[in-house]
Amino acid sequence: MSSVYDLIVIGSGPAGQRAAIYASKLGKKVAVVEMREVVGGACINTGTIPSKTMREAVLHLSGYNYKSIYGMNYRVKERITMADLAFRVQHVIKTEVDVTEAQLQRNNIEMFVGTASFEGTNDGITQVKVTNSRGATIYDAKNVLIATGTKPASSPKVPINGHSIVNSDLILELKNLPKTLIIVGGGVIGVEYTCMFSALGVRVTLIERRPRLLEFADQEIIEALSYHLRDSRVTMRMNEEVESVDEMPDGTVVANLESKKKVQGDALLYAVGRQGNVDELNLAAVGVESDSRGRIPVDKDFRTKVPTIFAVGDVIGFPSLASVSMEQGRIASARAFGDDTVLSNPSFYPYGIWTIPEISFLGKTEEQLTEEDVPYEVGVAYYREIARGQIRGDTTGRLKIIFHRMTHAILGIHIIGEGASELVHIGQAVMSLGGKLDYFVETVFNYPTLAECYKVAAFNGLNRVSKFE
Numbered sequence: 279m280s281s282v283y284d285l286i287v288i289g290s291g292p293a294g295q296r297a298a299i300y301a302s303k304l305g306k307k308v309a310v311v312e313m314r315e316v317v318g319g320a321c322i323n324t325g326t327i328p329s330k331t332m333r334e335a336v337l338h339l340s341g342y343n344y345k346s347i348y349g350m351n352y353r354v355k356e357r358i359t360m361a362d363l364a365f366r367v368q369h370v371i372k373t374e375v376d377v378t379e380a381q382l383q384r385n386n387i388e389m390f391v392g393t394a395s396f397e398g399t400n401d402g403i404t405q406v407k408v409t410n411s412r413g414a415t416i417y418d419a420k421n422v423l424i425a426t427g428t429k430p431a432s433s434p435k436v437p438i439n440g441h442s443i444v445n446s447d448l449i450l451e452l453k454n455l456p457k458t459l460i461i462v463g464g465g466v467i468g469v470e471y472t473c474m475f476s477a478l479g480v481r482v483t484l485i486e487r488r489p490r491l492l493e494f495a496d497q498e499i500i501e502a503l504s505y506h507l508r509d510s511r512v513t514m515r516m517n518e519e520v521e522s523v524d525e526m527p528d529g530t531v532v533a534n535l536e537s538k539k540k541v542q543g544d545a546l547l548y549a550v551g552r553q554g555n556v557d558e559l560n561l562a563a564v565g566v567e568s569d570s571r572g573r574i575p576v577d578k579d580f581r582t583k584v585p586t587i588f589a590v591g592d593v594i595g596f597p598s599l600a601s602v603s604m605e606q607g608r609i610a611s612a613r614a615f616g617d618d619t620v621l622s623n624p625s626f627y628p629y630g631i632w633t634i635p636e637i638s639f640l641g642k643t644e645e646q647l648t649e650e651d652v653p654y655e656v657g658v659a660y661y662r663e664i665a666r667g668q669i670r671g672d673t674t675g676r677l678k679i680i681f682h683r684m685t686h687a688i689l690g691i692h693i694i695g696e697g698a699s700e701l702v703h704i705g706q707a708v709m710s711l712g713g714k715l716d717y718f719v720e721t722v723f724n725y726p727t728l729a730e731c732y733k734v735a736a737f738n739g740l741n742r743v744s745k746f747e
């Protein structure tokens with residue numbers, strides 16, 4: 279058997295895993311290089327899985343979902359500690375790592391523990407060096423896939439110390455639940471943690487340099503979220519940029535804003551974006567470049583400037599989601615082996631934001647459609663009008679369908695409220711299969727369910743459109 283690999287994947291996060299498994303299913307000789315001791319990337323070890331497990335603990339222990347039924351003082355545990363929040367995280371991480379390792383083994387994928395870097399590429403063969411405590415080994419590959427992900431962006435003026443000034447990798451290492459918390463960055467990470475800590479009664483100050491949070495999401499939905507945040511006593515400082523952070527002798531921290539204001543708190547989470555993991559790759563050896571944020575440019579098939587070197591997942595930039603990273607890995611792997619039949623339409627990729635309440639959407643926003651001069655109309659259903667909303671005690675959620683006034687084609691689905699991330703997939707299926715708004719009117723949904731929102735929103739939308747259009 280040839281010692282040349284058909285595919286070497288660098289990074290074992292969701293993007294790398296899916297690429298490796300797809301290639302192996304095609305009968306290819308595949309290896310994955312991972313510099314951490316465990317597989318799974320930021321997704322399993324520091325990002326998605328820990329944060330979503332912590333969120334579940336927050337919702338349960340704070341009794342958040344039942345406060346509107348049993349009163350604002352309802353909670354499952356009186357004094358919630360960081361240890362309570364971290365309790366289940368290690369268990370879920372370990373299980374996910376075990377499942378992933380078993381999957382890779384079952385598919386005969388070789389695992390190399392070490393840091394990968396490029397040595398060179400010649401005549402369609404690329405040399406990848408793997409360095410670990412035992413030394414360095416060079417492997418030859420016909421194709422290489424870079425799936426090295428990202429790490430939290432840092433600043434020399436923000437001294438991350440792991441106990442009072444942390445980034446998202448270190449947040450669970452906070453010894454005590456702070457009374458006051460400063461969160462720098464109103465992106466997805468900053469906003470998700472703002473919701474978690476404020477649900478626990480922590481006084482959060484969220485500082486964001488842009489005029490609004492999560493600019494890629496529908497404005498009305500973000501306004502609803504902002505209302506919730508203010509209602510949970512979150513202080514939002516928009517249009518403010520943090521220049522530096524100081525540790526105070528009494529253990530508190532101070533964020534110094536460009537506007538010369540100062541914000542003091544017990545702890546600070548620095549979440550101003552992420553930086554591609556490219557420093558160790560020696561990209562210059564193969565003539566591949568990255569931008570100032572470590573993102574590698576690729577074409578529609580995820581090829582870099584070198585046709586046999588691909589890049590997928592967070593290291594290529596937006597949308598930086600585990601779900602999308604997996605799909606990019608699968609497509610790149612198919613293309614590497616000449617398989618053009620694997621198709622996927624990014625316009626139907628959903629976005630799930632695990633705020634409290636959660637937000638999920640796909641398709642266009644009202645702002646985008648206005649910009650594009652598309653004649654659209656909106657249908658909205660409020661959870662409070664739906665029996666299941668009342669039963670669950672979520673009376674603030676809403677589901678909004680944006681559709682074309684003339685054709686009734688569905689252009690966007692935007693939801694805020696409990697179950698949004700699951701509920702969105704009903705709209706996604708109808709939208710991607712070419713169904714129209716009328717589908718929801720003609721369909722019978724189980725009663726009482728939140729899915730009924732689709733029917734109510736469709737009626738609401740149709741009532742706004744003249745029968746003569």
Ligand SMILES: Cc1cc2nc3c(=O)[nH]c(=O)nc-3n(C[C@H](O)[C@H](O)[C@H](O)COP(=O)(O)OP(=O)(O)OC[C@H]3O[C@@H](n4cnc5c(N)ncnc54)[C@H](O)[C@@H]3O)c2cc1C
Nearest residue numbers: 289291292293313319320321325394427591592598599600
């Ligand atoms: C706090 C947080 C919460 C998130 N929540 C969600 C969510 O709810 N839903 C969602 O869809 N997405 C979420 N994400 C995003 C999601 O985690 C990423 O999109 C996903 O992990 C990207 O996958 P990836 O395979 O590209 O990279 P990663 O998961 O980052 O994996 C890259 C791997 O490559 C390894 N590596 C890097 N350089 C080298 C090298 N030179 N040699 C060998 N190995 C190397 C790294 O050690 C790492 O294991 C979240 C992210 C964070 C930080």
Ligand SMILES: NC(=O)c1ccc[n+]([C@@H]2O[C@H](COP(=O)([O-])OP(=O)(O)OC[C@H]3O[C@@H](n4cnc5c(N)ncnc54)[C@H](O)[C@@H]3O)[C@@H](O)[C@H]2O)c1
Nearest residue numbers: 463464465466467486487519520549550551598630631632
């Ligand atoms: N639910 C999910 O899918 C999920 C959850 C968490 C993270 N993620 C992914 O992780 C990635 C990184 O998230 P993130 O929130 O760190 O990055 P981000 O780039 O989305 O947001 C960073 C925010 O910080 C602001 N900012 C930057 N410097 C600042 C400063 N000095 N002062 C004040 N504000 C400043 C920016 O304007 C921006 O809004 C995202 O791309 C996201 O897709 C996804």
